[in-house]
Every structure is written in C-alpha cells, then in structure tokens.
Amino acid sequence: MTITRLSTAFLCALTLGAPAYAQSAIDNPECVAPANPGGGFDLTCRVAQTGLQPHVSEPVQVTFMPGGIGAVAFNQFNTNRTDDGSAIVAFSTGSLLNIILGKYGAFDETDVRWLATAGADFGAVVVRADSEFETLSDVMDALSTNPGDVVVGAGGSVGSQDWMKGALLMREAGGTPMQMRYVAFDGGGDAIASLLGGSIEVYTGDVGEMVPYLDSGDMRILATLSPERLDAPFDEIPTAKELGYDVEWTIMRGFYTGKDVSDADYQKWVDAFDAAYATDAFATVQAERGLLPLNMSGDELTSSINTTMDELRTIATEAGLIQ
Template identity: 30%
Template sequence: MLTQFISRKRVTVLAAFMASALSVGHAQAKVEEVHFLVPGGAGGGWDSTARGIGEALSKSELVDKVSYENMSGGGGGKAIAYLIKTAEQSQDTLMVNSTPIIIRSLSNVFPQSFRDLTPVAATVGDFGAFVVAKDSPYHSFTELAEAYKKDPRSVSVAGGSARGSMDHLVAALAFKAAGGEPRKLKYLAYDAGGKAMAGLLSGETQVLSTGLSEALSLAEAGEIRILAMTGDARSTAAPDVPTLKELGYDATFVNWRGFFGAPGLSDEQADEFADVLKKMYETKAWETVRDRYGWTEIYKPRKEFMAFLEQQEKEVGGLMRELGFLK
C-alpha cells in the first residue's frame, strides 16, 4: 500500500536580519520543507543522491525540514505514477531521477516520460567507468579495446542492470568509439551494481561497466583497477584514471542526477526549488557531501535542464536503435 502524504504547505521565508544605522541585512530565500521521493531502494544511487543533497540543504539551513520516502517498483515507474496521481498533495515533493528515466521511457518500461513531470534541476553527474579485477591481464582500456576488436566474444562485460539499460549502452558506446562492433557486445546483466561487482571479483566476468563513484572505494582498497572513465576531463576524485577521449576514443557520457516536481507545479515554486539547490553549491556542507561521493557538479536549472533531457533522449534513442533495442 502506498504511503499517504500529509498535505504540507511550503512557503518562502526571509532570513531574519538585524538592521543598524551602519549596515543593511541581506534577505535570503529559504524553503520550509522538502520531501524527497526516491524511486528505488535504500543504498542505491538515487537514494544516496537524495539523502546527500538533503543533508547538505539541512545542515546549511537552506531548508527547515527534510524527509525521505523510498518507493521501488516498475523500474522507477511506480514512483513517477504516484507523483502524478498525488500532484495536488505533493507540492513540496522532489523526486530524484537520472538517465534511466529516458532509457526506460524509450523502452516502454513505463508509459510516462520526463515531460509528464516538472523538471526542476540537474544537480550532479557520475561518469561511466570500466573496471577490472586487480589481477586482470588488462592494464589499460586500449588493451581491452584491441582484444574486443579481435574477438568481441572473448570479452564479457557485466553491469548492474538489464540488457539495453545504461551500463550496457555505455559499454557499447565505448567499444563502438574504439572501432568495435557494438551489437556483438557480450553483456552479462546482474540485478544490482553490488551483485555485478561481486561477479567481477569472483571471476564470472572480466570487465564491469559501472559508475565511477561506485568504483572508487574498492579501487582505493586495491581490490579493482579502473581502466578508463567517460568524462570530458579527468575527475578530481580519480585523477589517475584516464578519459576515453584522451585515449583517442571519441566517446563521453555522464549519468546526470536531478530532481523533478509534480506536474502542475507553478513556475514560482519550481524556481524556488531550483534557486535553493543552486545556493547549496556555495556551502561547506555541500563540499563535504560532494567529496564523499566523488560527484561532479552539473547544475542545470529548469529550461536548461529540459533542453538537456531532450538532447540526451535523441542521442540515447539513436544508440538504442543502432543496437536493435528500438525500431
């Protein structure tokens, strides 16, 4: 049974200030309450994004009250449908999502798309990464790409999601850029990123396609090696990991994570949410959270976010058609 929301009134308040003959206070927009809706279980990327950003907003006192709700099901579709259904009662709700909302909408995993919601802002990005076990014979992505071109079936690539999903598409994009045939990718689908990582460490697969932030802790512990990542430039969280571009492969990808309001959310309310998220980047609390997860800041407010979503939908859709997942 779905949790029933208690109607909450979200208001804008001005920070109190003391005026004197020598100075004038500065009014600061502040949101009273944000309820984060997470379309997946605890501990995943969506969950850590919502809770990390909620932590930064709360500790920096930009938001008075922060709450969270996890709602798994339907590849994220259950939470989307619920937010649409309860739009009038969910004016203080921000649902976290990422690239899969585009992929799963194109694949008809659920009937809705980002156009059925109110895009508020993209906030952080996580790049794709290609990971091998510490004792792997592959010491560079170039070696891996050459082996793939000689015999695609000799290279098995695991991911924590189904065929045709993000981990699969990112790997296909990389091997295509390296001159390989993307349709021949031997992709092993696991039911979660943790299970895929366990498959790599046990020798069930040779390579893991995952998020850079998810691989950092094991790389630091010496359990795995990260061969390459998909950013435009190296990440400060992993300065020793080369990008595909610097290796000579014209491929980049960022798994954005951002927030959506209910359909019908007013422009004023959506702007307030977007503004408070922007202000968060200036705080020490945010620096702590960002560095903890190795996130990259990719703030894109409302109209810019919508344009970005439309462009990614076009690019991802083209790759999915090339791979045979869309007609």
C-alpha cells in the same frame, strides 16, 4: 558518441545564482523518494534534505512512494500532482532509461520539469591487474577486430546502465551493441568477483564503487567515462575522451517537479539549489553520500537531459530494445 555534454559547472560548485544562505520560501517542502527507504532514491532525497537546509525556509521532509522503480511516482506527478510546487521527486539515469524503454507508461521526459542534480558517479572501464589489456586502446582494438573474444560483464541485464557503457564502447569501436559478448550479474559485487575469478575480462562499472579496491592492487581502471579527469584518488586515471574515444557515462542523481508547477515555485527550488551548490557544505554532503560533484539546475539540466535522451534512444534502437 558522447552520452552527456556538460559544462564546466559539472566539476565544481556553481558560483552564480542566489547568494549563499539565501532562503527560498517554500511551504512544506517535500522530497519524494520513489521507492522504499534505503537505496539510491532515498539517498538522493537525503542530499536535498541536508544540503538545502540553510537555503529553504522550512525543513525538507522525505516521503516514500514505491512502485515500478519510479513509475508510480512519475505517473502520480503526471496526473494528480502536476502543479504541486512544494514537492520534488528523486530520479536517476536509470529512470531515464526506464522512460525510454516504456516502463513509465505513456509519459516521457517532456511531461515533467527537470529541476536540479544531487551529484553523480561516473562509468569506469576496469580489468584485472594481470590482464592482457594494458590500456583502453588494447580493449578497443580487440572490440574492433574480434568483439566475440572480449568478455564484458557488469551488474545489470541488457538495457541497464552498465550494459549501456559497454554498448557505447562497442559502438565507438566501430561495431554494434548486438556484437558485444556481455555477461549480466545481479550486482556490481558479483561482477567484480567474476572479474577477479577470470570469468569476464572487462568490467564496465562505476568509479565510486572502486574506491575500496584501489589499494588492493587486484584491479586496474583503464579509463573513467567522465568528461574530464576526476579529483584524487582518481586524478591519475585518464578519461576515455582524452584517449581519443568519445565515450562518456554519467550516473546522474537529481530531482524533477510536475510539469504544471508555476515558474515562480520552480525558481524558488532552483535558487535554493544554486545557493547550496556555491557552498563547501553541499560538497561535503555529496561526498558523505558517496557522490561526486555534478551541479546543474534549471535550463542547463533540462538541456543536458534532452541530449542524453536522444543518445540513449539511438543506442536502444540499435540494440533492438525499442522500435
């Protein structure tokens, strides 16, 4: 089951939209990182701060609003700042999961305006170099016939992004997420150590975190969970989709605004991002921040998120995480 269905804009900078270096007149532009300094939300706002610099009339200021892994900010922009056209808020795919699991309170994805992406990482199916699983098909066959014999592990508990990747594989193999034998770790580093130590057999991690390990020869990436093959150094790795398994996982990073922001103010931000996407400089900013290209804004992003939310709710319901 496909988690996101993205257009070809996914893989390269957009060529349409505002011309490069056109400036949007935004008064006191602000990017709210809904956490303490450091970490993914801070990183996301820094992409906006640096990448949008030539395309907005004033520098983007980064502020911090920690609490509830994004819940405090989500509630703030649904109460006191619903029409603040100068501010954008960082989110991730993890934020979408928190909405589904009710961790953001009564508000849902329809209560904000999804604006633009900063970039993305993609899921990966990883095994030890000497694993009996030579291909993704070997893993899928085992999950289909004896799911309890396949020990899957990752850096996140049940309901987390990494767990969701395994749940999608399990469902594509004809089973249910509840049948998956899953071991949760505190982070990707611990999961990788356990994979190398033999405690788990399959690691459902992220492509980006595998870069330091590609030359060691200790692990093999059987497939990426991207819609199309990625650029080097991952260009020789097939996608699950091309191998016949309709599984994708995009770790999206991006921004939203309050739901009452005017169309004019919203469009200023969209124009700024579209102008940035059309430049090599923005791609450089993404790479420096460890992100792969994922450039969507406005209606395209909103449509993609709506599809993602429907799929995530289905999986969460099947797994008993929500009713």
